[in-house]
Amino acid sequence: MRVINIYNWLLEVLKEEYETVRLLKESPRGSVCFIRRRENGRRFILRQFTGSGEVYRKLLGISCPNLPTVHEHAQLGDENLVIEEFIEGDTLDFLLRGGLMSPKETREITTQLCRALWVLHSMAAVHRDIKPDNVIIRGSEAVLIDFDAARLHKPEHETDTQVLGTTGFAAPEQYGLSQSDTRADIYSLGVLMNVMLTGQHPSKKLAEGRLGRIIEHCTRVNPQKRYKTVLHLMSAL
Amino acid sequence: MNRVCPYCGKEIHEQSGFCPHCTQSLNKRAAAKPPRAVPRRAVGVGIAVLLCAALVLGLNGWLCSQPQTYESDTGEALYSGYRLCLSSEEPPVPVPQNGYHAMLDYPYRYPVPLYVTPEDGDELLTDEFMENVEFVTAGIDCSDIYMSISCTEPQQHNEYFPNAAAVTFVDFSLVAPGVHEAELTWSITMKNGDVIRMRQAQRHTSISVYQYTAADTDMGTIEELQSLVDRVSAEIDEYDQLKIYLPAVEYAGGLRLERSVFLYGSIGPDGQRTTFTGPTEISGTRGVPEFTDISFRGSGQGVGVRADGTTRLHLTGCRVSGWETGFLALDSAWINADETVFEGNEVGMCFDAEDTPMVSDDFYTNNTFRDNGTAVLLLSVSNDTSLKFPGTLFTGNDVDIDNLCAHPLDLSEAAFDENIQGDKR
Numbered sequence: 001m002r003v004i005n006i007y008n009w010l011l012e013v014l015k016e017e018y019e020t021v022r023l024l025k026e027s028p029r030g031s032v033c034f035i036r037r038r039e040n041g042r043r044f045i046l047r048q049f050t051g052s053g054e055v056y057r058k059l060l061g062i063s064c065p066n067l068p069t070v071h072e073h074a075q076l077g078d079e080n081l082v083i084e085e086f087i088e089g090d091t092l093d094f095l096l097r098g099g100l101m102s103p104k105e106t107r108e109i110t111t112q113l114c115r116a117l118w119v120l121h122s123m124a125a126v127h128r129d130i131k132p133d134n135v136i137i138r139g140s141e142a143v144l145i146d147f148d149a150a151r152l153h154k155p156e157h158e159t160d161t162q163v164l165g166t167t168g169f170a171a172p173e174q175y176g177l178s179q180s181d182t183r184a185d186i187y188s189l190g191v192l193m194n195v196m197l198t199g200q201h202p203s204k205k206l207a208e209g210r211l212g213r214i215i216e217h218c219t220r221v222n223p224q225k226r227y228k229t230v231l232h233l234m235s236a237l
Numbered sequence: 238m239n240r241v242c243p244y245c246g247k248e249i250h251e252q253s254g255f256c257p258h259c260t261q262s263l264n265k266r267a268a269a270k271p272p273r274a275v276p277r278r279a280v281g282v283g284i285a286v287l288l289c290a291a292l293v294l295g296l297n298g299w300l301c302s303q304p305q306t307y308e309s310d311t312g313e314a315l316y317s318g319y320r321l322c323l324s325s326e327e328p329p330v331p332v333p334q335n336g337y338h339a340m341l342d343y344p345y346r347y348p349v350p351l352y353v354t355p356e357d358g359d360e361l362l363t364d365e366f367m368e369n370v371e372f373v374t375a376g377i378d379c380s381d382i383y384m385s386i387s388c389t390e391p392q393q394h395n396e397y398f399p400n401a402a403a404v405t406f407v408d409f410s411l412v413a414p415g416v417h418e419a420e421l422t423w424s425i426t427m428k429n430g431d432v433i434r435m436r437q438a439q440r441h442t443s444i445s446v447y448q449y450t451a452a453d454t455d456m457g458t459i460e461e462l463q464s465l466v467d468r469v470s471a472e473i474d475e476y477d478q479l480k481i482y483l484p485a486v487e488y489a490g491g492l493r494l495e496r497s498v499f500l501y502g503s504i505g506p507d508g509q510r511t512t513f514t515g516p517t518e519i520s521g522t523r524g525v526p527e528f529t530d531i532s533f534r535g536s537g538q539g540v541g542v543r544a545d546g547t548t549r550l551h552l553t554g555c556r557v558s559g560w561e562t563g564f565l566a567l568d569s570a571w572i573n574a575d576e577t578v579f580e581g582n583e584v585g586m587c588f589d590a591e592d593t594p595m596v597s598d599d600f601y602t603n604n605t606f607r608d609n610g611t612a613v614l615l616l617s618v619s620n621d622t623s624l625k626f627p628g629t630l631f632t633g634n635d636v637d638i639d640n641l642c643a644h645p646l647d648l649s650e651a652a653f654d655e656n657i658q659g660d661k662r
Contacts, residue, residue: 004250006252006253009250010253017257037257060254062266063266063268069266071255071262072253072254072257073254083255122269209358209359213330225334232311
C-alpha cells in the first residue's frame, strides 16, 4: 500500500475543494493566500513556505484570542503548508494611516500582544517580525499574525543563521550581534508602541511620559537591559 | 489513510488535525493565558489572606486594615498614586542596576537618589510624600569578598540633589579582577505602617591598565607609534586604560586616536621634548584622556590637537604653537588645559562644540596664551558652566578672548597685559 504524505494529500484536497481568493504576500521563502472552500464559503489563510514550521506545529494545540488558530500544518522536507484561521479586521498598519493611537489604546493593544507573545515565548519561540502589518485588530482584540520569521530559541546557537524581520522593527541582535532571543520581540514591541503613539521610530522621536520610558526600556541596545520577559512588560504597562 | 472525519464521515489523512472537507478542527486545544502579573510579595500576601479568610472569616476586615509590604527590583515602585524612582536625573528615569568600571584598589563613590513623582507625571512630589514617611533606611547586601561596598544613611535636602526625597552614597572598591555584584535595598516605612522595599543591583567591573614605554616597545617614529596604538586599541576592552610613555623625540606627524589614550611626554638630556609636528586628532572616546608634557608644533596651517565626537580631552604641561588653531573642540567634545602654553597660533584654543553631554573640568588653570591672533575663541559652548581661568596669563595676543556665543566666564583670577584690552564680551 502506498503511503501518501499528509502534505501531498492536503495539497490535493485544497486544489479540488478550495479556491484562491487573493494572493496576500509572496517572497522567495513562500506565499500567503486567502482561500475559500467552494462548498460552504468558509475562509482561511494558506501559507506555503520553505524552512522550519516548528512554531506552527506547536501552535496546533493552542487556543489564544490574540493568536490565529492554526488548523493544520503539513510538512514535506523543507516545504510547509499551513491552514490558519482568517482574521476578520484591519491591520494596525492600515489603522495607523488614519491617525495615531491614544496612550490607552496603545496600552491595551500592547498588553494583548504581550499575551500572544507569552504563548510563543513559553514554547521557546521568538516571533522576530513584530510590525503593524502583522497585527490585526479584530473588534476589541489585537491578533498577532505571521510566524514565518519565527524560530525556536536554542541557547547553544551563537548567532542567527539568517537576517529576518523588518528593518527598523528588528532588534540590533537580529542583525548578527548575538542570537535573537525573546527579548528581540520585546525590542520590536517597544518600537511598535512608539509608532502607535508618535508614528516614528523611537530613535527619531520617543513618546513622552511613562509610556515613553517603557518604550525606552524595551528598546535598549543591550538585550540584558530590556524587560526580561513580556510579563515584566505587562506589569510595567 | 484509514481515518474518517467524525463530523462529515469523509476519509481524511491519518495525521490530520483538521478536516478540509467540512472545515472542522479535530485538534484538542488548550487555552493559553498568561498568569496575571502580580508582584512576588503580593502573591504571598494574597495566599496568606485567602488562608486566613477561610479559617477566620470574621477577621477579614481586620486583615485588610493591616500594613502592607511592597517590593520592587526595577528601580521603580508604585504606591498610592505615587511613583518612587531610583534615578540620578530629573525628571527621574528608573535605574534597576548601577554598574561602573573601576580600577583595582581605588576608592569610588556614587550617589543613588530617590525621587517621588505622580504615577503618570514627572512633577516632583518630594515634600508631599515625605510628610507620610516615618523613616527611610538603605543597606547593602554583598557576599562577594573581592568587593568592598557600603552606603551612607539616606540624607534629605542634599545640596547636590535638592529635589530628591533622599539620597544615599555608595562607596566601593574592587580588590580582584572581574565582575562583582551586590544589592542595595531602600526601605521606606510609612506612617501607616506600610513598607516599600526597593532593591537595586550594583554590578561593578574591574578595568585593566596597559602601560607601554620606549624601553620595551618600538615607538621612535610616528608610524611605529600609530601602529602600536592601533594594535593595542583593537585588542583591549574599551573601558581599559592605555598609557603610553613617549621618548623625547620629534615625531614627523601627528596621531589619529579613536579611543582614550593617556600620552606622557618626556624631556631628553639635550632639552628635546616629545614633539608632534603634525595634527593630532582624537574622537569618540570613553573616559577622559590626557596628554601630558608634550609639544605640538605646527607651521602655520591646520589644527594642532583636535577633539571631536564625545571626547573629553585634557592637556597638562603641554606647548601648542604655530597652528591655525591650536586646540579645538568639535561636535560634542569638551577640552581642558592646565599649565599649558599656547603661543604663536592664529587661534590658541577654540570651542565649536554643540550638545556636550558632560563637562569634565571647567577650570583652565595656570596656562599661558602668548602672541596668538586670538587666544581663546568661543563659537559654541553648549552648557551653562562658566569657564574659569585662575592663574592664566594672556599676553601679546591680538584678541584675548573672543566670546561670540556670550558664554559665562570667570576671569577674576586671570592676568592680562595692561596695554591690550581683549574683547571679553
